[in-house]
Amino acid sequence: MDIVIIGAGNVAHCFGHFMKLHGHQVKQVISRRQEHAKELAELLGAGYTTDLLDIDMEADVYLLAVGDTVLEELNDQLRLGRRIVVHTAGAVPIDAIARISVNTGVMYPLQSIRKETKSYPAIPLLLEAGNDEVQRRLFPLAQSISSTISWMSSAERLQMHLAAVFCNNFTNHLLALAKFYCEQEGRDFSLLNPIIRETFQRLDKYPPETVQTGPAVRHDEKTMALHESILRNYPSMQQIYPLLSESIYQFHRNEG
Numbered sequence: 001m002d003i004v005i006i007g008a009g010n011v012a013h014c015f016g017h018f019m020k021l022h023g024h025q026v027k028q029v030i031s032r033r034q035e036h037a038k039e040l041a042e043l044l045g046a047g048y049t050t051d052l053l054d055i056d057m058e059a060d061v062y063l064l065a066v067g068d069t070v071l072e073e074l075n076d077q078l079r080l081g082r083r084i085v086v087h088t089a090g091a092v093p094i095d096a097i098a099r100i101s102v103n104t105g106v107m108y109p110l111q112s113i114r115k116e117t118k119s120y121p122a123i124p125l126l127l128e129a130g131n132d133e134v135q136r137r138l139f140p141l142a143q144s145i146s147s148t149i150s151w152m153s154s155a156e157r158l159q160m161h162l163a164a165v166f167c168n169n170f171t172n173h174l175l176a177l178a179k180f181y182c183e184q185e186g187r188d189f190s191l192l193n194p195i196i197r198e199t200f201q202r203l204d205k206y207p208p209e210t211v212q213t214g215p216a217v218r219h220d221e222k223t224m225a226l227h228e229s230i231l232r233n234y235p236s237m238q239q240i241y242p243l244l245s246e247s248i249y250q251f252h253r254n255e256g
Contacts (some may be wrong), residue, residue, distance in 0.1 A: 001141055004028045004056050005046075006074065007065035008036035011088050013115035014123070015065055015107075016044045018145040028056040052078055061086060061141060063107070068092050075099045084137055090161030093154035094128050104130040105138045108157055112168045124148035126157050177237055184234075209255060216245035217252050 001024050005012050008031035016026050026044040031037035034050050041048035047056070055062075055078075062080060064071060064087040071092055078100045085101040087094075090108045097104050106128040111121060125146045129135035142149050152160065175196065182189040202211050215223040224245055231238040 001025070001060040002027050002058065004030065004059040004062045005040070005065055006030045006062065007070075008033070008040045009065065009067075010113045010115045011109060012063075012065035013040060013043075014109065014113045014120050015063060015088070015145075016040055016046075017120060018123075020044050022144045024141070024144070027059055030055060055080075057083070060084065061137070062101075064088065064097065071096055084134055086134075086138065090126075090164070091158055093158075094130055095154075098130075102130075103134050105134040106154070106157065107138065107142055108161075110160060110164060112172075122146075122148065124150065126150050126152045126160060128152060128154060128157065174240075177234075177240075181234060181237065209252070212248065212252060214248070216248035219249050 003019055003024055003026045005016055005026055005028070008029055012029070012031075016029070019026055026046045029037045029041040029044065029046050029048045030050070030052065031040070031048070032050055034048075037048040037050060040046075049055070052074075057080075062083060062085045064074060064085065066074065066087075068089050068091065071087055071089060075097050076099070080101045082103055083101055084103045084105065085097055086105040086107050087097050088107055088109065089096075090110075094104055094106050106126070108126040110124040110126055113120065113123075123146055125142045125148065127138060127142055127149060128151065129138055139149070178192065179189045181187075182192070202208075215227070224242075228238060228241055231241060
C-alpha cells in the first residue's frame with residue numbers, strides 16, 4: 001500500500017520501519033518540525049512537508065501517528081473525504097477523527113516504543129474500523145507488519161491502554177526510583193540487574209500472582225517498618241511504599 005504518515009516521533013518511526021520492511025511505500029511524512037520530517041522521510045525514502053495543504057492526496061492509508069491533543073487539532077484542520085484515515089492512540093476513541101474522513105480506523109501498537117533503540121520488538125496491534133470497507137483494507141496492512149492482531153472497540157482499547165500503563169510505565173518508574181535511591185545512597189544499582197531480569201523472565205512460565213515474594217505478601221510488618229524508616233529523605237518513595245505494600249497484602253489475602 002501507499003502510505004502517508006502524519007507525525008515523526010517514536011510511533012511514526014516504528015510504523016514507518018515496519019511498513020518499509022514489509023513492502024509498503026511510505027510516500028510522504030508530514031511533521032510540524034522540518035528537521036523531524038526530513039529525518040524520517042530520508043530513512044523511508046519518502047517525500048516530506050510541514051504543511052497539511054501539501055499533503056499527498058493519492059495514498060491508500062493516512063496514518064496519524066501523533067499525540068492525543070494533536071489528533072484534536074487535525075480533526076479540526078484536515079479534510080480527506082473518503083480516504084482511509086487511521087490513528088494510533090490507545091486512549092482516544094475512533095470518533096475523535098470523524099471529521100477528517102468518513103472512512104476511519106485505529107491501529108494501536110500495544111508496546112513501549114522508543115526510536116532511539118534503533119530496533120523494534122514484536123508489536124501486538126489493536127484494531128478498530130469505522131465501517132466494513134476500512135476493516136477490509138486495514139486488516140491486510142496490519143497483518144503484514146504484525147503477527148498478533150486483535151479487534152477491539154474504543155472502550156476495550158482504553159482498558160488495555162490502562163493495563164499497559166501499569167505493566168510498563170509504572171514498573172519502569174519504580175525501577176527509576178530504585179536507581180535514584182541507590183545512586184543517592186552510594187549503592188551499586190547494577191547488582192539489582194539479575195533480580196530485575198528474573199522478575200520478568202518468570203512471566204514466560206508463571207502467572208504473576210503465583211510468584212509474588214517479599215515482606216508485603218508475608219505481611220512482615222517489622223521489615224516493612226524498617227524500610228519506611230530509612231525512606232525519610234525520599235518522600236515520594238515513602239508515600240508509595242505503604243500503598244503498594246497494602247495493595248499486595250490485600251490482593252493476596254483476597255486471592256487466598
